[in-house]
Amino acid sequence: MPGWYYDKKEIRNSPSAQDALDFDTEMRYRKEGARFIIDTGSKMDLGYNTTATGVVYFHRFYMFHSFRQFPRYVTACCCLFLAGKVEETPKKCKDIIKTARGLLSDEKFATFGMDPKEEVMTLERILLQTIKFDLQVEHPYSYLIKYAKCLKGDKAKLQKMVQMAWTFVNDSLCTTLALQWEPEIIAVALMYLAGKLSKFEVLDWSGRNPRHLRWWDVFVEDVTMDLLEDICHQVLDLYSSQPTAVPDSPPPKTQSAPTPTKKSNNDQDKIETSDSSNNKAIQMTDMAPYQYQTFTTAPPPTYPSVYPAPSIPVTPHLSAPPPHISAPPPSVFPQFVNHPPPTFPPVTGAAPPFYPPAAPPPQNQRPFYQPQP
């Protein structure tokens, strides 16, 4: 039974690739589809969990089908529609389509065909079968909050770091990271990145023990620096891809973002890391001009900013995780095998033999539920 994780080679060899779609275009389609789900979701006031679930369905779907056969915006609507129901925030299919209509050009909306609703309904059955009815998806957000609560350091800087990491998690949905790594690992990597960029120093952490070299050793095992760097670069690459080369993708809007480091000078349009090759360690100097809030957090001015991070995770309401199943894994659940013995000795000889029953069979008897007047 395959899990939902793939290595990079498998992702490169996707159904779309086999359908003669080049890799860069596929990555752009994935990014646009994910972005569209996030935009549609936030416009409809759906929470970050719902949209993130929809995006993960979307990425999984295209590990089995080609973008050439299934236009991305229809699939995106369908994924959001299903995620809404799964996350207990259902939206009517026709409302999702209406919102999508408002966000898409006529040309793109034409892929919905003559009967957009029927199109989405038909696709839903394909989607469900493709994703094996594996409806429950976990996201890095909850881990981010959980881990942040264990870190010790400057409170204000911690808050800033969490905020930035949260933004990176939003943006990571536009990559294929969710197809590669568990949400725990993505959370650690993007906190690591945000920590570097915001110069947050982890002084200490709860649960520390001498074997732990890094704070994340408490939460995830065997995560190498190479892996963390690779994950960070996959997110950073989003900001360095050339939007101008792609007429389809609107150029990222810029806004003065509370940068962790110095405010970049005027060339805000050049949002790129100095080097996006995946094996170079992230240096503070590389990152100085980098505007981390220029991707998903800078939506067109018509609608509100997408899913800001919650405030510092020490306020009590944050102890309540987002409203879906947040249970411990069933397997670790205690069973009643070691039940304590009775608290006082059993009464001996008092219990009458049970059968035959004292009461006649109920058929011949006044029903229990009709009490005497």
Add this chain to the structure above:
Amino acid sequence: MQNMSSRENNHNPSPSSAAMTIREKEEYISNFNFPFCDESTKYEKVAKIGQGTFGEVFKARDKSNPKKFVAMKKVLMDNEKEGFPITALREIRILQLLKHENVVNLIEICRTKASQANRYRSTFYLVFDFCEHDLAGLLSNVNVKFSLGEIKKVMQQLLNGLYYIHSNQILHRDMKAANVLITKNGVLKLADFGLARAFSSSKNGQPNRFTNRVVTLWYRPPELLLGERNYGPPVDLWGAGCIMAEMWTRSPIMQGNSEHQQLTLISQLCGSITPLCWPGVESLELYKKMDLPPSQKRKVRERLKPYLKDPYAIDLLDKLLVLDPSKRADSDTALNHDFFWTDPMPCELANMLANHTQSMFEFLAPPRRASQMRHHSLPRPSTSALQDSGYQDRVF
């Protein structure tokens, strides 16, 4: 279109493919071999064993392993304006989360092949491990006799299942004897998560606003009948209490035919519903609207005595059938009750069940347990044929 139907490999679509029309998509569905969603033809239907609001349930045999039986529950998709029903999605998601000895095991979801004949709409089935009996079927058969130790075993497993699901933040919301399955080896499984849902104690301090139109009337607790929407695990423990009593009375103990009558029956058993025994009840929506019998004495113990002698059993029932949900025993407390830790100790059911070689299900039982289901009566099979042959399904 031709190249679509001649496709052999899922990962090798025709190179000329562009976005598909609905027709082409239908073709695509009927040709695509969904690797994770098997066709229902891998099973062979043996008998119909259930009929609910949600769909039909069949017993079926696994063709690749003829000794293996499953139960297939059909997902009812007709008249669904909003695609795959949210209730079915909930049931699937919850069943996938819950893996426990005392919770029915969901094996997989199957589909019929999409074809022109079904207008390219697959039917989906939830496939479960087969359980030979349900508790309603067993209780309606006078030849099935439970000893006290066996009743303890049933209740212990039932509470164990509830403890597990509640710890995973799931409410069952449809406790009743027909939704409690028992294998021929005597292992009890909670089933029918068609109404279940996740709960959190509260969302950011906001009370929950669940629907209170849940739980079959006869097992519905007083707080739901009075319109409470911010309810929790105690709703399932009321049902557990009703089922426990039924282990002796052999039929549901409070068979109201309206919500008002149900509340009346509850008052006659558990005493009048007043703010004295249940602080806060006065703020429930329907408390003032319902005209309920005043000054009834609580008679749980005295009315149960003719049916059961065991003082521990009566004491536990008295703690489960409590009006105020906040004072009702929870599953942990109930499992610690001396009922389960005094002689006769809980005892395996396998030996007793070995005397019965036919499956017993509510659906197959004579209609003595009139079918007052949730809000409407459901079609029942004509029973004359069934009565001749006793219980229909002989292989188990």
